[in-house]
Amino acid sequence: MAERIQVELVDDIDGSPATHTVTFALDGVTYEIDLNDEHAQELRALLTRYIEAARKPKPEPARTSRQQEREEEQTRRANKQLTEQIRGAAQRTREHHKKATEQPEVQAEAVEPEIVEPEPRFDAAAEKKEPAQASAVSLPLFSSAVD
Secondary structure, X not given: OOOOOOOOOEOOOOOOEOOEEEEEEEOOEEEEEEEOHHHHHHHHHHHHHHHHHOOOOOOOOOOOHHHHHHHHHHHHHHHHHHHHHHHHHHHHXXXXXXXXXXXXXXXXXXXXXOOOOOOOOOOHHHXXXXXXXXXXXXXXXXXXXXX
């Protein structure tokens, strides 16, 4: 089955058939507009004053081959270092997982908590006779997985 597609340009100003697609740029943004002959001529006439007073941008100077070679070498070195770091991290991860799977799981032994007697209330007379010693209390250790 044959198919024919026809594109019809329509003037973006008034909807009449367009004959031109005009491209222009302002403030670093490129625009396209479909216009008929009359509107295209009006746009060009309107911009003529500004185009005549304007200057064309200077092209960027071409990089010398030495400069280009230097930049490429720096890029290769940076990429090589990054690749080595990634491979090192992957190797350490593999080794960690290998050790974790090889070691049998150690079951935690039930540890009975140490009972600590509460200290008697402050007694000035007892304080003079013998200094009270603080009982050793072991606090639980917590870790945080905050980034």
